[in-house]
Amino acid sequence: MMNDSPEFERLLAAIEDGFARNPRLIVAIAGPPGAGKSTVADRLEQALTARGLPASILPMDGFHMDNGLLEERGLLKRKGAPETFDVRGLIDLIRAIRTGVEVLAPVFDRDRELAIAAARAIPAGPLIVIAEGNYLLLDEAPWNGLADAFDLTVLLAPPEEELRRRLDARWRHYRLSEAAILEKLDGNDLPNGRRVLSNSRSADFRFSDA
Incomplete structure (x- = not known):
């Protein structure tokens, strides 16, 4: 989906139309890893x-649970799965954004594999907030x-x-071994992606060539 494609233009037009009616518009972009x-x-x-x-971007990845907590819960190898996020914290933050006040949001540092609190400011006042993350449309509790x-x-x-091609390139960028890449792809990333596609609510727009 290129910037000048008809699909992208239709999405932009829908956002502009929505913003004309709602000066605190929140858009969700969901999809599998990669x-x-x-x-x-x-x-x-x-x-x-x-x-x-x-416009301002709100990444869902800032709500990753900390590795120490994931290890306590036996979920460290599943990091990135729906069960490994602070969903209630995300819900509360989006509700705060809706009120129109400035909100400070966490950001995930992939190099250090940790979330940094209050690392991004979502400004007060009229704003289009673009929330992006795997599970924003997941039709499972608590999502x-x-x-x-x-x-x-x-x-x-x-x-x-x-x-698979994109995720393989991502993990090679972080210099993981072949065995570690395969474990991430087939043991976590791709199963999570299938879960997103099979269990997400219908969206206003669906694209297969992003």
Whole structure:
């Protein structure tokens, strides 16, 4: 989905129309690991800013549980699965954003594998907030507590072979061994992606070529 594609333009038009009616618009971009969520969020932010519209990105990854807590719960190898996030913290933060006040959000540092508290400010006032993350549309508790949180929703659903290619490149960038990459892909990332695609609510927009 390129910036000048008809699909991208339709999405931009829907966001602009929604913002004209709701000056605190929250857009969700969901999809499997490797689907291109952060890339699409960045493109949207840039395109909206170029049109003179205020936009800010809220990454879901800032709500990763800490490795120490995951280890205590026997979930460290499953890091990135739906059960390894502070979902209630995310829900509370999105509710605060809805009120129109400035909100400080955590950001995930992938190099250090940890979330940094209050690392990003979501400004007060009229704003298009682009929330992006795997499970924003997941129709499972407690994630379904987000069901009424968004004004417009997008699901990215590339073919699994494309997801595998992208994720393989991601983990090679972090210099993981072949065995570790295979374990991440087949033991966590791709099963999580299938769960997203099979158990997510319908979205206003669905793209397979993000």
